[in-house]
Amino acid sequence: MKIAHAGHAELQVKDLEASKRFFTDVVGLLVSDEDDKSVYLRAWQDFEHHSLLLTKGDESVLVHLGWRVEDPESLDQFARHFEQIGIPCTWTEAGAERGQGRGLRFNTPSGVPMELYWEMEKYHEKDPNRISVMPSHPQKYPLVGFAPRRFDHFNVMANDVQSEQEWLTREMGIKHRYYVEGDDGKRRASWLSLTNLSHDIAVMRNYSGEGARLHHHAYFVDSPDELLRACNMLVEHGGKIEWGPGSHGTSGAIFLYFFEPSGHRIEIWTRGMLIFEPDWEPIRWTHETESMGFDQWGSKAPETYLTYGTPIAKKTTEAAASA
Numbered sequence: 001m002k003i004a005h006a007g008h009a010e011l012q013v014k015d016l017e018a019s020k021r022f023f024t025d026v027v028g029l030l031v032s033d034e035d036d037k038s039v040y041l042r043a044w045q046d047f048e049h050h051s052l053l054l055t056k057g058d059e060s061v062l063v064h065l066g067w068r069v070e071d072p073e074s075l076d077q078f079a080r081h082f083e084q085i086g087i088p089c090t091w092t093e094a095g096a097e098r099g100q101g102r103g104l105r106f107n108t109p110s111g112v113p114m115e116l117y118w119e120m121e122k123y124h125e126k127d128p129n130r131i132s133v134m135p136s137h138p139q140k141y142p143l144v145g146f147a148p149r150r151f152d153h154f155n156v157m158a159n160d161v162q163s164e165q166e167w168l169t170r171e172m173g174i175k176h177r178y179y180v181e182g183d184d185g186k187r188r189a190s191w192l193s194l195t196n197l198s199h200d201i202a203v204m205r206n207y208s209g210e211g212a213r214l215h216h217h218a219y220f221v222d223s224p225d226e227l228l229r230a231c232n233m234l235v236e237h238g239g240k241i242e243w244g245p246g247s248h249g250t251s252g253a254i255f256l257y258f259f260e261p262s263g264h265r266i267e268i269w270t271r272g273m274l275i276f277e278p279d280w281e282p283i284r285w286t287h288e289t290e291s292m293g294f295d296q297w298g299s300k301a302p303e304t305y306l307t308y309g310t311p312i313a314k315k316t317t318e319a320a321a322s323a
Helices: 016-027 072-084 161-172 224-236 290-294 303-307 313-322
Strands: 003-013 030-034 038-042 053-054 062-071 088-094 104-107 115-119 151-157 173-182 187-193 202-205 211-222 241-249 254-261 265-272 281-283
Touching: 003 211, 016 030, 016 038, 016 053, 016 187, 038 202, 053 224, 072 088, 072 104, 072 115, 104 254, 151 161, 161 173, 161 187, 161 202, 224 241, 224 254, 265 290
Parallel strands: 003 053, 062 115, 151 202, 173 281, 211 265
Antiparallel strands: 003 062, 030 038, 038 053, 088 104, 104 115, 151 211, 173 187, 187 202, 241 254, 254 265
């Protein structure tokens, strides 16, 4: 029973057309499928069918975060495990989400909606003009937008960071990598991963006290100059930069946070440490070193970064309550 990697997010958006234009024309993601209510997107070297699903709605909310399991058996094993520990789950049928087989959906204790899946279509480019000469590239490098290479990670908000981190580690097997502890001894943030990345998911304290929220969905660009180019493109084409460029001392990554037209926060980042040690122990950052952890170059996070996140879709919380 094991999860392989973080896969995709489903974000409901208030303005589907505006968000689609932004993600394709400015960010440089590619459409793998769409209809009048949804758009499936991926970065140019994402090998799966999609890493971002936009769905049309009256408000901008997080619908779910998707994780691919290690093998087909793990899906049913997790279903039995969650039943044993009292976590309500629901199944989605194969094809309900295009390109994907059946999915197991549930909420974490803080209320973050998750989905586990095994079957997912591999992306195969059909347009002769976009087929790469390099077999390791699912398609050619795009000529539009700042074109991140791949999806990288999720970041969510919770009132009790430590409790959420411990549950993710204990029940989903996501390893705890590093954390920030306040002068009151309470956990401010934790970063966790299944892979060699510094984190596949982070949990930050919601200073507004409003519970679970999506903080951001993140993509990886190859170099700092690509990130700086993205800054210029965002300014010229209606993007709203919130914070950055800066450099997280915790991971060593260079970051940029901005908002898409429907209000979801997106991050692009580059560089950052990789973790290979099997006996890794979580690294503690204290209140005294916290500011360097968030930006070792000296800038301070804006208030919105600590208090704003997009809400959770009501249908996911209602489904969890009734299951």
